[in-house]
Amino acid sequence: MEDFQVSIQLFLICLISTIAVRAVILTRNRNKSDHHPQNLPSPQSLPIIGHLHLISSLPHQSFHNLSTRYGPIFQIFLGSFPCVVVSTPEIAKEFLKTHESSFSNRFITLSMVDYITYGSKGIVFAPYGSHWKFIKKLCMSELLGQRTLDQHLLLRREETLRFVKALKKKGEAGETVDISGELITLTNNVISRMAMSIRCFEEGGDDGGLDDTTEIRKMVKDMIEFAGKLNNVSDFIGILKNWDLQGMNKRLKKTRGRFDSLMERVIREHKLVRKNRKVEGDEDGRVRDLLDILLEIHEDNKGTDEIQLTIEDIKAIIMDIFMAGTDTSATSMEWALAELINNPHVMKKARQEIDSLTAKNRLIQESDVANLPYLQAIVKETLRLHPVVPFFPRQSTETTIICGYEIPPKTSVLINLWSMGRDPKIWENPLEFRPERFLDEERQLLDLRGQNFQLLPFGTGRRMCPGASLALLTVPTNLGAMIQCFEWKVDGIVSMEEKPDSGLTLCRAHPLTCVPLPRLGQLSYLKEN
16 A cells, blocks of 8 residues: 555656646647647647546536537547547538548547457447458448348347336336336347347346346446546556556456456357257258357358458457447437426327327337337437437548648547537527427438438448447337336436446436336237237
């Protein structure tokens, strides 16, 4: 303990001395350097830490507050890393469409994400290039394409039915339910079954679940927290690189070690099943999971002349699918339900729309969503007001002139979706939850797949989230089931406060707890399947 205190004291002495000696030099060099944007508005920075002192535990809100003073495009420095923050659709379009080829790389927080994703070998954080193109094509055509989604339709329907039955049982007993936990269980089970044919949680039973029923959920939660850390000082300040002041590297290695062990075991089991199926013949009609598809490509060398899929690639892809498809969808549904509880007239209107379509004698299905425009509007309004990923990053690969400013290579660009969703120049009464805004003739056609720059919940262009199609099936369907099947009893108004340091996804600060009171009689149609 004494050695640690001495180390801290020595570090502080060195830091203060460095600041005193280099303050003027660094400030002058920063203005002259070819590695930083020229003439962009910027707050006053500090030596070494740059603008980290201005970034709170809710970075998107800090960026929004700075934009009100410095405009819709300004520069900051995360330690020594130059960043440009963008807060309007018009400027975002310049970066993401007009000059997309110059901003196709992801900005990653160095060692953290790189280690999590096996050297950025997956789809989400991989640098733009031939390897990324190969993985992206694989995801869009094989893993998350329409054919694969159709093949797993029954799986998703089973999990929705299981989810509603669990809520019904608790509601009939008058139990208060942690909605966040239930939704994360639902989305984890959908993803884990699609990816590896296992359920990651089974209440009161085994039914093919993992021995440690909370293992995947805990790992995904940890990984999302690591990936979203924008204030990890050890990553942004070079002299602190090996200090691990926040103790994150130790946790990171432990978490990835657990994931590695899990994946090695599951891969061995899948290889054994594949071997037996080759010997016995493929007559069981079993739908291949995503790991089956990846192992087939790996074992049969179905890559390109330059790129072959490795086991580490497979692990990274599965990791990305869990990170991008579990907490994100669950968090979206939780924000939506919280808004509906606080706006009962919206809940009533949505329920009437669903009841009219289903005639109160069957559970909502994915195929119904296209005929439920108000439910779609609720999802859009939720993603506008509460984007699950509040800002998304890109990084420049070459010098580019945008809006009269020179953006040098290796400059990070942070597109603040949260700020754009609250811009009164774009949205009338932007803080009001009003799905009707998406029912007018113009905005009813506004999609969520990156064509309209005022609403980009899944990104746009080459780096658009490959799981958008899956999310746009599961989120409205399961939200619709919650609207259709239950009245939600809560004490008072639901807090809409955001959780600080929540990582990659923007979570609610307080758990949404309520009693799900079953409606529609005994919901006899839940006995189906």
